[in-house]
Amino acid sequence: MRGQSLVEAAITLPVVLLLALGVTDIGRAFYFREAVTNSVRQALRMAVSTYQQSTANSVCSGTGGGPVAVTVVSAIPPSGGAIATIATQAAQESSSNGTPAGSVLAGATLTVTFHCLNGAAITNATSNGSGPSNSGSDSITASITDRMSVITPLLWPVTGTSYPITVTSFQRTEY
Numbered sequence: 001m002r003g004q005s006l007v008e009a010a011i012t013l014p015v016v017l018l019l020a021l022g023v024t025d026i027g028r029a030f031y032f033r034e035a036v037t038n039s040v041r042q043a044l045r046m047a048v049s050t051y052q053q054s055t056a057n058s059v060c061s062g063t064g065g066g067p068v069a070v071t072v073v074s075a076i077p078p079s080g081g082a083i084a085t086i087a088t089q090a091a092q093e094s095s096s097n098g099t100p101a102g103s104v105l106a107g108a109t110l111t112v113t114f115h116c117l118n119g120a121a122i123t124n125a126t127s128n129g130s131g132p133s134n135s136g137s138d139s140i141t142a143s144i145t146d147r148m149s150v151i152t153p154l155l156w157p158v159t160g161t162s163y164p165i166t167v168t169s170f171q172r173t174e175y
Contacts, residue, residue, distance in 0.1 A: 021152040032148045032165050035094040035104045039076070040167045043090035044142040047083070047112055053121060053175040056140075058082060060116030067117045067128070067136035076108040076144070077101055083112050090144065108146035115139065123175050132170040143168040 046052060059070050059082050077100035078087035087110045091100035115122040115137050127138035145166040150159050 018152065018154055022155065025150055025152050025155065028151075029148060029165075032104070032146065033167070036108070036144050036146055036165050036167045039090040039093045039103075039105055039108075040142050040144045040169050042093035043086050043110055043112065043144070044140065044169050044171050046086045046089040047114075047140045047142055048171050048173045050175045052086065053123075053173075055082060055085065056114045056116075056121030056173075056175075059114050060121050061119050063116040064119050067115060067122065067134075069113050069115050069135045071111055071113045074110045074112075076105045076110055077103055078110075083110070086110070086112060086142075090142075105144065105146050108144050111141075111143045111145075113141040121173070121175075123173060127172075138173045139170045140173060141168065141170040 047056075059072055063070060072081070072083050074081050074083050074087040076087055077091040078084040081087075088100050090110055091103035091105065092098065094104040095102040096104065115135055117126055117136065120126075122136065122138045124138050128134065128136035130137050132139035132141055143166060145164055147162045147164050149162040150156060
């Protein structure tokens with residue numbers, strides 16, 4: 001009789017472990033999706049604020065002519081660059097210790113798109129009133145892409161060993 005319990009445990013243990021790992025992956029995916037979403041919101045809040053108008057103007061300098069969209073990319077946490085302040089805020093939003101280096105999204109990519117006109121950032125006053133995909137709009141678009149590794153081996157044929165999580169959001173400037 002004691003051997004029967006051991007055989008039953010050996011048969012059911014792999015199934016229970018796979019279910020537990022699958023549930024863990026689903027929970028991790030939800031956690032990472034929320035971390036990316038919150039970080040994009042924070043980056044966008046910072047990017048559209050009046051404090052970042054000088055950053056937008058410096059990104060737009062030299063564009064000249066008619067309306068054009070300029071996209072700037074930064075790593076999280078940032079190592080400098082035009083949007084380092086914005087990327088730092090995005091990293092701190094998902095940080096476990098309050099520093100950009102402690103970000104859950106370390107290794108992710110932040111993309112910010114500014115709209116420019118005649119070498120300066122488009123403001124509420126110079127906007128053409130169109131939507132965020134129009135280059136004459138006064139909106140800013142922020143996007144973060146991160147990869148989440150899958151820990152359940154049986155899911156690898158379906159999802160691969162990791163899959164991207166990308167969140168994009170846009171908002172009108174405050175300047």
